Amino acid sequence: MELTRRRQSMSYLTKQKAGKILVGDTFQIARQAALAKESHANVIDATVGALFDDDQQFYEYKTVTRMIKRLAVAKHYAYAPTSGGDAFKKHISDWVFGPYATMITNEFHHDVVATPGASGALYNTFMNYLDEHDTLIMPDIYWTNYLVMLGNINAKHLTYPLFKEGAFHFDAFVDATKKVLEHHQKIVCLFNDPAHNPTGYSLSLDEWTRIYDYLNGLVTEGAEVIVLYDLAYLDYEGETHLESRRLFEALKAIETDILVILAFSGSKSFSLYGLRLGAQIALSRNKQHIKAFKNAAVYSARGTWSCPPSTGPLMLGQLFSDDLQTKKFAKELDRARVMLRARAEVFLGEAKIAGLPTYPYRGGFFITIPVEDPDQAFDRLAGIHIYTIPVDQGIRIAISSIPMSLITGMARRIKNALT
Numbered sequence: 001m002e003l004t005r006r007r008q009s010m011s012y013l014t015k016q017k018a019g020k021i022l023v024g025d026t027f028q029i030a031r032q033a034a035l036a037k038e039s040h041a042n043v044i045d046a047t048v049g050a051l052f053d054d055d056q057q058f059y060e061y062k063t064v065t066r067m068i069k070r071l072a073v074a075k076h077y078a079y080a081p082t083s084g085g086d087a088f089k090k091h092i093s094d095w096v097f098g099p100y101a102t103m104i105t106n107e108f109h110h111d112v113v114a115t116p117g118a119s120g121a122l123y124n125t126f127m128n129y130l131d132e133h134d135t136l137i138m139p140d141i142y143w144t145n146y147l148v149m150l151g152n153i154n155a156k157h158l159t160y161p162l163f164k165e166g167a168f169h170f171d172a173f174v175d176a177t178k179k180v181l182e183h184h185q186k187i188v189c190l191f192n193d194p195a196h197n198p199t200g201y202s203l204s205l206d207e208w209t210r211i212y213d214y215l216n217g218l219v220t221e222g223a224e225v226i227v228l229y230d231l232a233y234l235d236y237e238g239e240t241h242l243e244s245r246r247l248f249e250a251l252k253a254i255e256t257d258i259l260v261i262l263a264f265s266g267s268k269s270f271s272l273y274g275l276r277l278g279a280q281i282a283l284s285r286n287k288q289h290i291k292a293f294k295n296a297a298v299y300s301a302r303g304t305w306s307c308p309p310s311t312g313p314l315m316l317g318q319l320f321s322d323d324l325q326t327k328k329f330a331k332e333l334d335r336a337r338v339m340l341r342a343r344a345e346v347f348l349g350e351a352k353i354a355g356l357p358t359y360p361y362r363g364g365f366f367i368t369i370p371v372e373d374p375d376q377a378f379d380r381l382a383g384i385h386i387y388t389i390p391v392d393q394g395i396r397i398a399i400s401s402i403p404m405s406l407i408t409g410m411a412r413r414i415k416n417a418l419t
């Protein structure tokens with residue numbers, strides 16, 4: 001009897017996991033929207049961080065589908081190398097860095113490890129670079145899943161205000177780094193750029209250069225600096241592939257031992273959300289940092305998901321070894337950018353007329369409306385069958401998933417519901 005009672009009150013879970021429960025997650029809210037659609041015809045589902053065309057179907061890259069179909073069945077069945085392999089490293093580096101790939105190879109040491117989506121890249125970085133006494137520094141408006149990842153490994157974080165007068169709040173960032181450096185030598189700073197989730201903001205070249213200049217100074221004074229650069233929406237910013245890569249110019253400002261780890265998302269760039277294609281890309285002027293990165297990243301990848309799904313890296317191999325298909329894919333991507341931009345222009349134009357404020361948007365899947373009480377705003381909008389995602393200090397609208405026909409008139413409806 002005594003034993004039974006004790007068992008009921010005890011958790012079999014580890015101390016770290018006991019009591020942890022996923023609430024308010026984007027996938028859960030998306031499910032609410034899906035349920036509402038079953039009973040109401042006029043539901044607008046602005047929850048999903050995926051790209052849909054104007055017929056409300058997944059934006060399918062036909063070239064990507066064609067490349068996958070070209071693969072022999074046995075290729076999908078076989079295990080992939082844990083790191084993704086040398087061909088994967090080359091294809092990802094060339095795609096991500098574009099016109100800067102040669103500069104990266106010539107001026108930096110760099111390496112790549114395949115991960116299940118950008119999520120795997122972020123998690124692998126948190127796992128390997130945040131000890132229990134370390135603190136991740138990030139802006140106060142962020143993709144909410146960062147907190148789940150940090151919670152999963154009991155890592156601490158410190159936020160600073162992202163904006164001051166519509167631009168990056170550099171001074172607040174500096175204050176946050178100083179606070180952490182009062183007690184520790186090491187800082188890990190997370191930036192989600194370009195086309196930040198949830199605001200759609202992109203740092204300017206000047207803002208990035210100022211950040212690296214400042215971080216160079218910290219390293220010179222003895223600090224260890226890691227920049228975690230989540231560029232999940234890289235391919236949906238700017239008008240062309242070339243333009244979206246313009247911010248890599250700022251990497252040239254790195255003069256010291258800073259370690260930059262980029263998180264790349266194949267979910268977004270190739271619309272392969274379910275296939276879990278991603279990469280962790282590290283670069284530094286210090287060879288030892290890259291060697292240590294590769295060893296630890298492969299070790300922890302093998303120790304968690306073991307190896308990436310084979311299909312993604314093999315699809316990339318097919319796509320990027322065929323110039324014609326690569327060009328076709330780039331054109332499809334340009335069309336996706338045009339579609340998103342057109343939606344953003346209508347929404348932002350109507351928001352301006354309606355007097356609905358938004359955070360500064362430069363590109364990407366989301367526009368966010370600043371509100372004081374995000375949960376209350378969510379309820380009010382759900383009341384008129386518009387489903388959004390409450391984030392810190394705002395309500396996120398996924399223009400990526402709403403057809404133009406529904407975007408039109410939406411800003412006015414939101415304004416009316418919130419006032």
Ligand SMILES: Cc1ncc(COP(=O)(O)O)c(C=O)c1O
Binds near residue numbers: 266267278
């Ligand atoms: C800012 C940001 N980073 C990373 C991810 C992870 O994407 P995935 O793991 O599907 O590549 C997402 C997905 O929504 C995101 O919004």
